[in-house]
Amino acid sequence: MRKNILITGASSGLGEGMAREFAARGRNLALCARRTDRLEALRSELLAKHPDLHISVRALDVNEHEQVFEVFEAFAKDLGSLDRIIINAGIGVGKRIGTGNFATNAKTAQTNFVAAVAQCEAAVGILRKQGQGHLVTISSMSAMRGLPKHLTVYAATKAGLATLTEGIRAELMNTPIKVSTIYPGYIHTELNAGGEEPAFRRGLRDGLSCAGEGD
Template sequence: MMVTKRQTILITGASSGLGKGMALEFAKMGRDLALCARRVDRLELLEQELLLINPNIKVSTKELDVNQHQDVFRVFDEFNSEFGQLDRIILNAGMGKGAAIGTGRFEANRQTAETNFVALLAQAEAAMAIFRKQNAGHLVTISSVSAVRGFRRAMTVYAATKAAVTSLSEGIRIDVMDTPIKVSCIHPGFIRTELNEHVDKVPFIVDTKVGCRAMVAAIEAEKASCFVPSWPWAVLNWLLRITPSRWIRQMS
C-alpha cells in the first residue's frame, strides 16, 4: 500500500528527548517542521541544528505549554496558517513524575495525569479540527509499552495515562475510519532520555538515536498501532499482558 508523503510535520514537546530526536530524523528526510515546547531557548538551538542538517527545509518554532489548553489551539492554528497545511501532527509532549498512590505525592501524580492525558486531549482536539477541515492528515500519538497493564510506584499513574492515550487513539481512528485522515499510536519501549537518565539497570533499553529512528520508521509506515523498537517489544508486549502480577511487582 502506498503511503502519502507527509511534508509538513508538527511535533509537540520538541525541545528534548524523543521530540528532538524525531525532529532530527525528519530533517534528514527533508521534511518541513513546526516545533513547539516550553523551553524556547532549546527550540532555537534545535532549529539551528536542523538547518545545518538540511538548509532546504522550513523550520518554525513556538513556545507552548500544553497544559495551557487555549494556547494549544492558538499555536496549532498559527502553524497551520504559516505553513498553509499541516500533514502530520505528533502529540509527543509528556512527563513521568509520580509515586505510589497514597504516599503524599498527589501533586506529582496529578501533573502527570493532566499533562499526559488532558493536555493530549486538547492537542488531539486541535489537530483533528485542522485535519477534518482539510479532509486529510496523519495524527500520531505517543503512548508507551507500559500501556498494556498496571505498574507500581512511580509508574502507576504514568502507565494509566498511557493506557488512556492508546484507548483514545483507537476511538479517534474508528471515528475517521475510511477517510483520508489516518491515526497511529506508537508504543515506545525503553528508550534513554532525560526523563529516565537517572534510572539504572533498565532491560532492553536503547539510546535516543536508535529509539527515535525506530519511532520515525513506524510513523512513516502509518500503521494503526505498533511497539518500537520492534525487537523485542513486538513480542514482549504480549508477554507483559499475561505476566503474573507478582512478577510485575518484582520488575517495577
C-alpha cells in the same frame, strides 16, 4: 510536495530525535515546547544541515489548553497545511500511590492525558478542515499493563492516551485522515534520567516491541 510535520515536546528526547530524523528526510517542521532556547538551537542546527527546509518554532505549554489551539492553528498558517501532527509532549514523574504525593501524580495525569486530549482536539480539527493528514500519538509500552511504584500513574495515562487514539481512529475510519499510536519501549532520555526503571527494562527484555505507521 514536501510534507509538513508538527511535533509537540520537540525540545528534547523523542521529540528532538524525531525532528532530526524527519529533517534528514526533507520534511518541513513545526516544533513546539516550553523551552524555546532549546528549540531555537535545534532549528539552527537543522537549518545548517538542511538549508532548504522551512522550520517554524513556537513556545507551548500543553497544559495551557487555549494556547494549544492557538499554536497549532498558527503552525498550520505558517506552513500552509499540516500533513502529520505528532502528540509527543509528556512527563515521566510519578510517585507510589498512597504515599502522600497526589499533586505529583495529578500533574502527570494532567500533562500526559488531559493535555493530550486538548492536543488531539486541536489536531483533528485542523485535519478535518484540511480533509486529510495523519495524527500520531506517542504512547508507551507501559500502557500494556498496570505497573507498580513510580510508574503506576504514568502507565495509566499512556493507556488512556492509547484508548483515546483508538477511539479517534474508529471515528475517522474510511476517511483520508490516518491515525496511529506509537508504543516506544525504554529509551534513555532526560525524561527518565535518574528514575527507577528495572521493571520496565525487564518487560522490554521479554520481547515487547513498538508499533506504528512509518513515514
